[in-house]
Amino acid sequence: MTTSSNQPVPDSSTVQADMLEFLAKRTGTAWAADADVFGSGGLSSLFAMELVVHLETSYGIAIRGGDLRLENFRTVRRMAALVDRLRQPAPGGSGGSGA
Amino acid sequence: MAAESGTPGAGRRLAVLGAGVMGSGIAALAVGHGVAVSLIDPDRQRLDAAPASVDHQVRTARLMGALPDEAVPGALVTCPSLADLPTADGTAPTAVIEAVTEDADAKAKVLAEVSALVAPGTPIISNTSSIPIDELALAMARPVDLIGTHFMNPPYLIRTVEVIRGTHTGEATLEALRALLAALHRQPIVVRDAPGFVTSRILHPMINDAVRVVAAGTASAESVDGLMRGCLGHPTGPLRTADLIGLDNLVDSLWVLHRRTGDEGCRPCDVLLEMVRAGHLGRKSGRGFYEYEGEQA
Numbered sequence: 001m002t003t004s005s006n007q008p009v010p011d012s013s014t015v016q017a018d019m020l021e022f023l024a025k026r027t028g029t030a031w032a033a034d035a036d037v038f039g040s041g042g043l044s045s046l047f048a049m050e051l052v053v054h055l056e057t058s059y060g061i062a063i064r065g066g067d068l069r070l071e072n073f074r075t076v077r078r079m080a081a082l083v084d085r086l087r088q089p090a091p092g093g094s095g096g097s098g099a
Numbered sequence: 100m101a102a103e104s105g106t107p108g109a110g111r112r113l114a115v116l117g118a119g120v121m122g123s124g125i126a127a128l129a130v131g132h133g134v135a136v137s138l139i140d141p142d143r144q145r146l147d148a149a150p151a152s153v154d155h156q157v158r159t160a161r162l163m164g165a166l167p168d169e170a171v172p173g174a175l176v177t178c179p180s181l182a183d184l185p186t187a188d189g190t191a192p193t194a195v196i197e198a199v200t201e202d203a204d205a206k207a208k209v210l211a212e213v214s215a216l217v218a219p220g221t222p223i224i225s226n227t228s229s230i231p232i233d234e235l236a237l238a239m240a241r242p243v244d245l246i247g248t249h250f251m252n253p254p255y256l257i258r259t260v261e262v263i264r265g266t267h268t269g270e271a272t273l274e275a276l277r278a279l280l281a282a283l284h285r286q287p288i289v290v291r292d293a294p295g296f297v298t299s300r301i302l303h304p305m306i307n308d309a310v311r312v313v314a315a316g317t318a319s320a321e322s323v324d325g326l327m328r329g330c331l332g333h334p335t336g337p338l339r340t341a342d343l344i345g346l347d348n349l350v351d352s353l354w355v356l357h358r359r360t361g362d363e364g365c366r367p368c369d370v371l372l373e374m375v376r377a378g379h380l381g382r383k384s385g386r387g388f389y390e391y392e393g394e395q396a
Contacts, residue, residue, distance in 0.1 A: 068158060
């Protein structure tokens, strides 16, 4: 999926649905939107970076700096919230900065 | 990029020889801790892919909370030739880490070349999972400057590093490596030289046995790993660990152990050899005992 400024911005529920589908396909398991994907019996934490890259390429966002925290990717709901935030027009500059 | 105060690796420049899985992983660990790195590999394709791989690993390390918050990333320079080493960015390297393929002859050749190029007293660190350091020291102009490390994969996540002190390794070389590892927030455990040192001597025959158990039909790879995790506290299970090591590297290491110890338990089992022949090398090739579709090594 490609995105540009004149395309409709997917709302949070669309992102959640997309991510649930992606996770189900990649793991062979159905997930709930608020399930801890890295919790007991869940995914390897090394999979987290795959989620980051998937979100970046799917929604045309750059996840950088302080946003690169495992907590932001622990549940599908949190991932969707992050996408929402990073897709907002940045008031006074871009969101992610710093090392 | 100038490293600032508060960045643990400030002022150091590390030369890493070999941009494979371990070379790029060690480079990422260093860059993430503010150490400038010259990454050298004659394989143009591998060298061209290295900056993206290092960046991906630094971001992963950041994501996992494995880097100090204050660290300003070190600069990464790539060069195709060892001859560029002394002047890669105008300063001499503080230390050199050799991380070429796990083959004694290939390592000896690179070590001979590099020890002729750098100033005496520059620590030359051979990263190997099993080749005895005393054997590699034979290729060195100054064996006193040579020391071994066995970083685990991925280096940015695993804090303990096996350090191998060879018979000829100097005290200053050991201390310089300790200081470097401290700047990288790694915890060294120093051991004496032997084939496979400690971790590979114990782990690699155990993985070989795990593959034999699967080949005999006793249990699936998932069950073997599940039991080793659930009952014995192994963090990933031996077969997933094998995928992470790379099955080709594992086979190379088992041969090193078998030839030098005579232990038949170290002879790589047929299934392992077949998987390597078929190109199923583990995570880095997308398939080993598990599938890794879409994952970047």
